Amino acid sequence: MLEVQFSKYTVNGVMSENLLKLEPSEKLSYAVEEMLKNDIPEVLVIRTLKEGEQLLGILTYTDVSALMQQGVSFDKPLSSVALKNVVTGTEEMLLTDARQTIIDQNIGCLPILNGSRITGIIRIANLRDSYYRFLEIVNKQYMAVIHQMHEAVTVTDRDGNVLLWNKNAERIYNMKASEILYKKLEDFFPNALSLSVMKTGIPIENVYHSPKPNYYVIISALPIIVDGEYLGVVATERDVTEYNQLTNELVNANVEIDLLKKEVEKMTKGSFSFGGILGNNAVVQDRIELAKHVAATDTNVMLTGESGTGKEVFARAIHEGSRRPGLFVPVNCSAIPSALFESEFFGYVGGAFTGALRTGKIGFFELANEGTLFLDEIGDLPLEHQAKLLRVLQDGMISKVGAERRTPVDVRVICATNRNLAEMVKAGNFREDLFYRLNVVEIHLPPLRERREDLVLLFNRFLEEGCKKNHRKMPHVDNSVFNALLNYNWPGNIRELRNVVEYMLVVGRSNQLTSESLPSILTQAGMISPCEDRAGEVLTASETLSEVESKVRQKEIEMISKALEAHNGNKKKAAEALNIPRSTLYYKISQYGI
Template sequence: MLDLMDISDFIQKIAQGITLAIGIDTQVIDFKLQRVAGTVYKPIPQNGGVVKRVIETGEYAISTAVDRTSPACLSCNQRSNCKEMGYLHCPIVYGNMVIGVMGLICYEPEHIEKIKDERRGLLNFIQSMCELIGLKLKEEEVRKKEQEIYRKLDSQNQVLNQVLEQISDGYVLLDADNIIRNVNKKALNIFKTDSGAILGKNILELIPDPIFHKMIETESVNVYEKIKIGEESYGALFYKVAERREDLVKILNFKTIINIGSRIAGEAFRENQITFGNILGSSPRMRHLKEIAQKVARTMPNILLTGETGTGKEMFARAIHNASDRCGNPFITINCAAIPMELLESELFGYEEGAFTGAKKGGKIGKFELADTGTIFLDEIGEMPFHLQAKLLRVLQERRLERVGGNKQIRLNIRIISATNRDLEKMVEEGKFREDLYYRLNIFEIHLPPLRERPEDIPLLVHYFIEKYRSFFEVDVSGIDPEAMEHLCRYQWKGNIRELENVVQYMISMSSDSMSGIIGKAALPAQVMEGKNLDPAGREAEDIPLDFKEREALQMKKLLAQYGNTTEGKRQVARQMGISLATLYRRIGKMK
C-alpha cells in the first residue's frame, strides 16, 4: 500500500497553495509521525501531541487558546521552544484508515482571529484538501498497478514469444474476430511470409481450405484436422484460451504431417479437456453420479473419489475441474504411490536451494504451487506416508505452505481432489491414516462403482474402444458378435475399465484376418473365456446368464446384507445403486 511520502511533491504544492491563500502556515504529518510537507518546520513532540490524538481517533482538533499548563504541554519535549498559539488539524483518510494529518499552525494573533471568525469555512476547506490528497493517493496507486500490469504483460509476452520460437510446430494466436495477434517462426515458414505481412490479418483470408473454414467458424474445439496450406498438407488443431478476453481467444497449432493416418497426436491436447460428456456410462447409477458431480463441481472445495483401480477416478477429477470456475487454470496430478517416500515431500511442496544434498540451484517449485488458482489431484492418497499427512493437513487448514528447507509462507488458492482404492475409514481405525486429514479431504465423497456392478455399460464401452483403436492397429473391424459380447458382459472385470480397454485392444489385434470385420468369440483372451469369476451371490458367472434385472436384484441383496435393513442402511444402498430411496423400496417390494 502506498503512503503519503509517495506523493510528497503533490502535497507540498497543496500546502504552499493553502498558506498563500489564507495566510496561515500549513504542515502535513503521516501516521508514522514523520513530516511529509509544509510551509513551516515545526518539530513533532516525542509523545506525538495533538497530531497523534487525531490519528488515533480520526476526529479533527481545533484550538484558539493553547493552555501551556495542560498535561499535553507539560509533557512535551518542545515546550520551552514552542511559539504555537493555536491549530486546526484534520485527519487524512484512505481506505478506512487514517494515514496522516493536515494542520494549520497559528503563530500570530491574527491567525487565531481568522480561525475564530471563519472556523466552519476553514474546517470544510481543510477537510476538502484532505479528501483531495486521498484521491490523489488512490490515483497514484492505480497508476502504479497499471505500470506493474504493463510490465508483467510485457514480460509475459517476451516469455511467450521465446517459448513459441522454441516449439517445432507452427503456432498462431487469434483474437475473437480471428485476427492474427501473434505467430512464431515455424508458422511464418508454413505461410512463406514475414510477421509484418501477416499480423492483423484474418486467418480465413490466408487459408482458403473449406475444412479449415468450417473448423474455425463452427469453433470445433480440440478437433485435429488435415488441411491444405498452399501445396502442402498440415495437421491443424484449434482450441480456445479464454471466453471473456477479446485480445487473445484462440490458438491454432499446425503440425507437419508425416503420417496423418493416426490421430493419436490429438490425444495430448484433448486430455485436459475431459468433460462429463466424455465419461461413458448410461446406467442409472452412472447418470446419477455424473449429475451429482456436476452439482458439486462449482461448490465443494475438497472432494474424495473412491473406488477400485481402473474405475475412472482421474477422468472424474478432470471433468469436475473442467466443470468448475477453475477450468482455465492448472490441473496438476500426482500419484502418491508412484513417487519414492523420500522424494514425495519435495515433489509436493517444493524445496529451497541447499535444502539437502543434490538440491538444484535456485530450488524447485512443488506441485501445490504449480496448482495455485487451479486443482491438484492427489491419486492414491491412502499411500501417503503418515508423517507427510500432518503437513498436508496444515496446508489444507491454512491454505499456505513452506518449501522444504525454507521458512517463507506461500499462500495458496487451490481445490484438492483426492482419490483412493483403499478403505480410508478402516485405515483411520487402524491408526494408518489421520482422522482429521480424512475429514478434511472427505468434505464430499463420490464412490465410483466397479464395472461388474454396472454391466449394462459394457457394450457402450466396448464399441467406444473398438472405434478408438481400430485405426491405431490398422485393423478393419466394425463390431463384435453377440456371443463374444455376452462373454464380456458376464466377466467380472477385477481391473475394471482399464482391463476392459486392454482386452478390446487384444481382441482387435487378434481379428486382423477377419473377413467379416466382426470380432468373434475366438478373439477373446483366455482369462475371459476360461475365468471362473463368481457373481455377487457366489455362483459361477459363466454358468448362469443373467439379464439386467436379475443382476440388479443380486446387487441389491448383496448391498442390503452389507448395510442392513434399517432406514439408514437402505439410504446407503440407494446411494450406492444411484437410485432414490422410494425407488429402492418399490424394487424391494417386487422382490418379495
Template sequence: MGLEGDAMFSIPEMKKVEDVMDLNFNTINENESVKIAVSEIIKANKKTLVALDDNGDMSGIISITDIHNLGLNNEGIEDVKIKDIMKKKVVSVEKGMPIDECRDLMIKENIGILPVVDDNGKITGILRQEHIRDYLYMQLEEYGITLKYIIGHIREGICAVNNEGVVILWNSFMEERYGIKSDDIVGRPISDFLEDTICERVLRRRIGISDVYSTYKKQDMYGLVHANPIFFGGEFVGVVCTELDVTEARNLSFELEKTNEKLKYLQDEVKNLSNGVFEGILGKSDKIEKAKAIAKQIAKTSSSIFIWGESGTGKEVFSRAIHEQSGRKGSFVPVNCSAIPAELFESEFFGYESGAFTGANKKGKSGIFELAKDGTVFLDEIADLPLNMQAKLLRVLQEKEVRRVGGEKTIKINPRIISATNKDLEKMVKEEKFREDLYYRLNVVEIKIPPLRERKEDIGILLHYFLDEMCRENGKPRMSLSKEAYKILENYRWKGNIRELKNTVENMVVLSDSSIIEKDAIPSYIVESAKNSTDDEDYPLDLTSAIEKLEIKNITKALEMSKGNKAKAAKILNIPRTTLYYKLDLYGIK
C-alpha cells in the first residue's frame, strides 16, 4: 500500500497550531503611515498586517477593514499613523495548542486571525479561518475515503435510506447480492428496485425489525436482516439495514435435520433389533428375561401396563425403560401415591389455578398429568390411592382431559399409564378397597418382576456390578468378594431385594479396608440369616421337581466338599459311583 493508503488508515490525530499556521505573514512598523500600510497590503495581496513596535515585538494588527472604516470618516488619512487605528488588544496563542481549541477560541472572540507566538512572545506565524476550514475539509475528506473503503470491503450488506426512502448508501456486498450497482440505486427510491423490503417496513413503522427473508431476485437466497430507524435530535432521518447471507447456514440446517431424522430412524431400528434400554436391567435368569421380553414387546403400544413386584425389585426401573423404548415425546413423570397427603391428591394430580385455595402458588401449578401430557405417568403404590381419587383418575383416563382445581378450562392429555404395587390388588378389588373398573383399566398388560430369591443366578451379576459402582463413587480401588462371603450373600433371601443388596454392597465397600471383602465385612444379620436359612429353602410342591432340586443341591455340595473327587463325593452321598455319574449327566452338573 502506498503513501495514500498509509495516510488513509493512519490513527486520527488532531494537529497542533504550528502544523497549520501560515509562516508567510507580513509585518509593518506601528509608526508607519496608513498610506504605506495600504501600499504594503496591495503589494503583499494580504488582508491584514502585523504591527511591530521598535523592539520588533507585536503591538497590534491592522486590516483593510480598519483602513476602510477610517477613510469613511476622516480626511488626509495618508498622514495617520498605523498605531492610531490598529487593534491593540490582540488575542494570540502559543505553539502546541490543538487546532480544535484554536477554532473554539476564534468563534468565542469573533476574530478571523490568530497570531502564534513563541516562548519569548515573538510572533512565529498566523492562523486564519481559512486555514482551519481547509484543514477540517481535508480531514473530513480523508475520513470519508476511509469509511467508504471499509464499508465497501465488509462482507456484510449495508444499506441506508433517508426518511423518504431514497437510498444514500449501498455497499459492494449489496451490489453483488442483488446485481444492482451503487451508481444506479443511490439517489433513487429503494422501492424502484426491490418490493416490500424490511427496510421499507421500518420506514413506515419506525420500529426496528430483525428477520430472515428470501428474495425473488435470486432463487433459494436467504438473508438475515437487521433494520433500525435512525433519529437525530428527536427527528426521524432514515433507516440503516445490515444484511448477512444465511443461505448456506439454512441449507446446512435442513441437511442436519434430515440427518437427525435418519439417525433417529436407525436408532429406533437398533432398539428393535436389541434389548436397547432394557440392557440396563441386570440379570440373565429366565424369569427376568421373560419380564423384559414382555416389556419390550408392549413398549411401542399405548396400552396401560400394570407391574407387580415386591419392594426393591426395580418396578420404576422397568417403567423408565418402557418409556424410553416407547419413543413418546412427553416426559416420564413418576408418582409415589403413598407419599401424597390425602388432601393434596387432587391438586397434585390435576394442578390448580392462581388463588384456588389458601397457600396456593400465585402463578398456579401444573399437575402430574399436565406435566406428562403425551409422555408416561408412573403411578407407584397405586393400591394406596384413595377411593374418591380412583373415580377421578378413571374419568381422566376415559376422557383424556384434565381441569385444574379452581379452573374452568379443560386441558387435553394423552399420557401412557404405568401403575405398580407390591400388594394383592385382586384381593383388594374383592374387598371393595379398590375399584374394579379402574383395576381392569390399568391392568391391560401385566408384568411380574420376580423377587431376588427366585433369581439366585442373577445375584452374582448384581453383586459385581454394584461393587464396581460403589468403588468408583467412593474413590476406592476395585474390590472383590471372597468365596465364603460370596456364598453367604448368595444364600441370603434378600427380603428387600435389589435395593437391599445395593445398600449392603455400599456398606461393605465403605467399611472395608481390604481389596477382598471377607465374611467379617458382611452385616451380622445377613450372616446369621444365611446360616439359619440352609434348611428353609423353598421347594416346589411338585415332588418330582422338589426331589430334582434337592439332588442337584446335595450333589453340588458333596463335590465341593470332596474338591471335585467323584469317588469321595459318592461316598459322602452314600450312593454308587455309577449312580453319581448318571446323575451328573442327567442334571448337567460340571
C-alpha cells in the first residue's frame, strides 16, 4: 500500500538543485576546496557545449577519501580521477525507480537530466528524508482512518505490549490510549482473546462477548505474520449492542405476537367478556356482577373454587373489562421449575448465565406490563419464591437476572387456586403478607354440581363450539343425554363437561347424540348412590333429575318466549338478546315446540 502511494511521486519534486559542476581540466585540490566550501558531497565533471552539457564523470567524498589513501596527487586534473560511465535519470523518473536504480547500481547519488542539461541530483539522503516524510503523512492518514472505524482496534507486539488502541477501544473500555499504550495488555485484561492467540498462534474469529454489563461486541483476534515472521496480534471488536437491543425487542415482540395469537384463538372459541360467561344460577350471576365491579379498578383479585370451575375465564373477563392496554399473561405456577423461577418471572439479560440466550429473555412481569398477570395454582408456589413475588408486588420493580438496574412494571395480578390458602397460612405453607396482598377481593366460583340449572346451557354452548371445530352440523340431542348429564356429579366441573361434549362429537357417527355416545362414567351415573343438593336434603337420583330438568325446561321456555315477544318474533335479535347462537335458538324452539 505504501509502495503504491509512494510511486505517485517523481524525482522532480525531491531532487536537489544544489549542484557543483566543474570542467575536466580543474585540479582535484580545487574540486575538494569547492565541495567543502559549498557543503556539496559530489562534483559533476562536465563539458559545456552549445546545445547543452556533457556529463563526463562524477567525484564524491568517498572517492576523494580513496584517492588520499592511494597517495594520488591533488594536482591532478579531474578528468583523470573522476568516475566515468555515470548512471543518470530524468525528471519524470519515479522516486521508486530512482531508489531501485541506486540500490541496484550500488551508488550514492543519481544525476538528473532534463534533455541535455543536468538540472538536479537524487542523493540517498533525499530519498530517505522524502520516504520518511511520506511515511509520516501516510501514518497520520491511516491512524485517522483507524480512529474513525466503528470497530475497536487493538494491536499488540509479540511480547504482548499494546502498540495501538483506537478511539472506539477508548470508548468501549473507558480507558485512554495514554493509559495503556506500550504496556502489557495482560495487566489490564488478563482474559483478553489476544493473549490466547499470542500463545497458540491460532486465529479467533467472530466470538460473541459482553465486556461490560449491557454492552455486546463481536471479537476477532488474528496473528500478524510478515514474511513468515510472527510480529504480534491485531484484535477488532465490533459493537453489536444496538443490534442486540433491536434483536431483544424483536424477540420480545414475537413473544407478544405469539401470546396475542393464542389469545385470539381462544377468543374465537368463545367470548371472555362478562356477557359471554354463561350461567342462570343466582350465585354465578352474583359473582359476575362482583367481577364487573372489580374489573374497573386495579385491585388484585383472588379466584377460588374447585378445578375446572372457570377461574381463568373469569380472569380473562376481568382483564377485558378493565380496559388495561397491556396483555393478559396466564402462568401456571405449578408448572414452573424452581430453578427457573426468576428467569421466567423476571427475565434475564443476554449472557447472564451459562446456557442463556444471547438476546436475553423477557419475563412474565415485563410481558404483562400495563396488562394483567394471571397466576393460576398460586397455592403451589414454594415459600422461597413467594418472598420474591411479594417484593415485586410491593415495589412495582423487577430485577432481571444479570442486570444492574431494576425495571419498573405496572401489572395487575389476578390469582386462582383450588386450595384453602387461609389454612395454608395457618400451617405456615403460605406467607400471610402475600396472602393479604393477593386476596384483596375474593371471588369464589361454585362447582357445576351446585349450578345444575346451567348444565344444558353450557352443554349447548360447547356443542356449538365443538361442531365448528370439527366441521360438523349441529346434531339432535336425545333427552337421555340430558338425563345422564343432570344425574352426574361432575367432579371435573365445567372442564369435564367440555371434554364430554368433545368426546361425544368424536365418537358419534350420526346426526343424533344419544346416551350411547356418552363416556361410560356418565352412563353409570344412574347407579351411583344418592347425592346431596345445596339445601342439604338427600334426594334420590330420579328425584334430582325430574326436579332439575323440569326447572331448566320451564326457565328456558320462559326466557325464549319473552325474547321472541320483545323482538316481535325476530329470531336473530332474540338470539342476540339471549346471548346464544341463532342455531341454538332454532334448536330450542323446535325442541320445546315454542
